[in-house]
Amino acid sequence: MSATHRLTAPAPGWTATTDVVVVGSGVAGLTVALNVRKAGLRAMVVTKAVLDEGSTRWAQGGVAAALGEGDSPEQHLDDTLVAGAGLCDEEAVRTLVTEGPDAIRRLIATGALFDRGEDGEVLLTREGGHHRRRIVHAGGDATGAEISRALVAAVHTDPGIELIEHALVLDLLTDAEGHAAGLTLHVMGEGQRDGVGAVRARAVVLATGGMGQVFSATTNPAVSTGDGVALALRAGAAVTDLEFVQFHPTVLWLGPDAEGQQPLVSEAVRGEGAHLVDADGVRFMVGQHELAELAPRDIVAKAITQRMLEQGAEHMYLDGRHFGAEMWEHRFPTILASCRAHGIDPITEPIPVAPAAHYASGGIRTDRHGRTSLPGLYACGEVACTGVHGANRLASNSLLEGLVFAEQIAEDLAARHRAGELPERTVDVDAARAARPVPLPPSEARAEVQRLMSRGVGVLRSAASMADTAAGLALLAEQAAHVAEAKPADPRVDTWEAANLLLVATALVAAAAQREETRGCHWREDFPDRDDAHWRRHLITTLAASGDPVSTPEEQ
Numbered sequence: 001m002s003a004t005h006r007l008t009a010p011a012p013g014w015t016a017t018t019d020v021v022v023v024g025s026g027v028a029g030l031t032v033a034l035n036v037r038k039a040g041l042r043a044m045v046v047t048k049a050v051l052d053e054g055s056t057r058w059a060q061g062g063v064a065a066a067l068g069e070g071d072s073p074e075q076h077l078d079d080t081l082v083a084g085a086g087l088c089d090e091e092a093v094r095t096l097v098t099e100g101p102d103a104i105r106r107l108i109a110t111g112a113l114f115d116r117g118e119d120g121e122v123l124l125t126r127e128g129g130h131h132r133r134r135i136v137h138a139g140g141d142a143t144g145a146e147i148s149r150a151l152v153a154a155v156h157t158d159p160g161i162e163l164i165e166h167a168l169v170l171d172l173l174t175d176a177e178g179h180a181a182g183l184t185l186h187v188m189g190e191g192q193r194d195g196v197g198a199v200r201a202r203a204v205v206l207a208t209g210g211m212g213q214v215f216s217a218t219t220n221p222a223v224s225t226g227d228g229v230a231l232a233l234r235a236g237a238a239v240t241d242l243e244f245v246q247f248h249p250t251v252l253w254l255g256p257d258a259e260g261q262q263p264l265v266s267e268a269v270r271g272e273g274a275h276l277v278d279a280d281g282v283r284f285m286v287g288q289h290e291l292a293e294l295a296p297r298d299i300v301a302k303a304i305t306q307r308m309l310e311q312g313a314e315h316m317y318l319d320g321r322h323f324g325a326e327m328w329e330h331r332f333p334t335i336l337a338s339c340r341a342h343g344i345d346p347i348t349e350p351i352p353v354a355p356a357a358h359y360a361s362g363g364i365r366t367d368r369h370g371r372t373s374l375p376g377l378y379a380c381g382e383v384a385c386t387g388v389h390g391a392n393r394l395a396s397n398s399l400l401e402g403l404v405f406a407e408q409i410a411e412d413l414a415a416r417h418r419a420g421e422l423p424e425r426t427v428d429v430d431a432a433r434a435a436r437p438v439p440l441p442p443s444e445a446r447a448e449v450q451r452l453m454s455r456g457v458g459v460l461r462s463a464a465s466m467a468d469t470a471a472g473l474a475l476l477a478e479q480a481a482h483v484a485e486a487k488p489a490d491p492r493v494d495t496w497e498a499a500n501l502l503l504v505a506t507a508l509v510a511a512a513a514q515r516e517e518t519r520g521c522h523w524r525e526d527f528p529d530r531d532d533a534h535w536r537r538h539l540i541t542t543l544a545a546s547g548d549p550v551s552t553p554e555e556q
């Protein structure tokens, strides 16, 4: 069992109590909250921004499920396993693809309005790695926003779900048996629950989303600072597959120094027939893979990067001019608007695109019920690693994973509640006090972490580039410790976020440097081949007593 660490925080100024505390308000978090209510459990949803501000809202493409004629869960399973490059947990994928179609029907029953054809049937599109049309979408390219709208509306009608917005989660609280018993958090608001507080609960569910903000350019919103993975590591939980960061191939290129959240150009644009071309108009994906532009995402991202290197270009182009104005306006209104907002008109010109960090395929390790290695702590959605994505997530499997595994967690909690295995917990304050405090870096560390990570641990990486990044991150941690001794940094949201980013970046590099092969989302310049004999296995990361992340290959 790893040592536990905590963010330095003042003693909680207020407390609240519930049955299940859910951190995060994306599809996974809200689905857990709505479903535990069916078992008569009270839920509290804690979210860092406001209820509809998580990553779900930004999802454009859709949700994958075998709903079309001639399709089957088995075919969806095959495509998922191929994309996952040998590291998917096949049984977890089976749960995903067999439960998927009904989970979508239940989402429709909750109120989500998906796009339908003239015959009234739900429309299906294609994305990279799928051999069938199996992606449901809403508002053309605003699927996440519609799902979020429907779930938020359902949550608002349930008086048994309490909400705390503008709340950054800090650390896990446990009882004397080491069972999760609640959380500390910092609410940035006014009124009764302001500042650092504690929520006591019978179980804790983390659905905090991703960690894309460890890189300079990402499709993730500013709130995606790896808070859930950092919390889990500090609490002693195991995380896995952190090295498998997925880079989305087609992110609108806004210049060499563009930082922060970048506009996505959905795979569905390629699914509907747009071509990837270089500056000479050559379709470079043709002949590289049987699916050309619709190859799995890792293959397309690597091919774009390679072409950019060969030609000394800063980006490639996505050409959808042949769609015509009506298709752009009706099928891709969000993308059309965001391109035009940046001075590009996809109806008359190709869109400049380049890969950017998009999705963490790894995360807090869970079983098929969403249980982590710590009793009473569950995780689902992007923060979790259920095993369904392997080394590279298949497009549009993420919202589906959030839905399906949120339902699995709710079922597990309901069963434990019925069996009397989910009693009220007494928070062990001594356990919290015994944990070691993590020095807080100044908030400026955030930009430095992003710069180091983008330079050394992007699509292309090598032992040398990662050693530079690791040294830079170690220096930041050392400086934070020095400064903390002299004058502790203010415990504020930006310093806590900087501490979380520094920790998850350090853990990610530790795992990525160990994996001496090229698999899934990344490309090792010094180990260009996949090495199944040594590396067809996961790396499990925990924190050592020193606070340093340690990655250990799983036994084969």
Ligand code: SIN
Pocket: 059, 060, 061, 062, 265, 266, 267, 268, 359, 394, 395, 396, 397, 398
């Ligand atoms: C996209 O629309 O291209 C993103 C979908 C996904 O990440 O699954």
